[in-house]
Amino acid sequence: MKIFDGLHAFIWRAYAQNNCNTYLIDGELNILVDPGHLHLFDNVHKNLNAIGISPDRIDLVIATHGHPDHLEAVQALGKSTMFAMSAEEYRFISEFAGKYFKIPEPYFFLQEGNLVIGEERFEVVATPGHSPGSICLYWPLKKALFTGDLIFSQSIGRTDLPGGNGGMLKESIKRVSEMDVQYLLSGHGEIVAGKKEVKMNFEKIKNYWFDYL
């Protein structure tokens, strides 16, 4: 599904299986955000084929965090594809889950602040809470925020998994709620599009979920 020029969303709708939404930023370079589970990568592959991009043309994969339903399929991409995640998350997930699935070796680490890829400028925002090194990726030109499992349409990320922290999740949500966002591109569920809709989504979440964090 094309969201706007330069962004496709592969929304995961098979709710019987836990997998994440994958996003393709196709500009001068092709960037894939959160490729998902390895055994479900066929879905991404098909979606890429449908828009005429083969997986070996992906230049960079960015993982919002280290859970296998976001990260595992990095290994399905070729050696020419770079991979990036936060250093804190890499350390955490290697220690916690390294024996359960293959943690890909980052080509570089994501750090809070500017991230320039080709002609595009992004901002990496450290948003711990769902996991210690979770990040959101902000695309200022498009006012688009890739949230991973921090926040969804009408819901929030789990904090009961190892390394989760409700207080931190709350602070992270507060932080991104102050950003200028037109597209909330979450790791699961439907996209929230429109400034007003995004604002309302943050309000609902603050009103409903913040008492439980």
Ligand SMILES: [Zn+2]
């Ligand atoms: Zn997760």
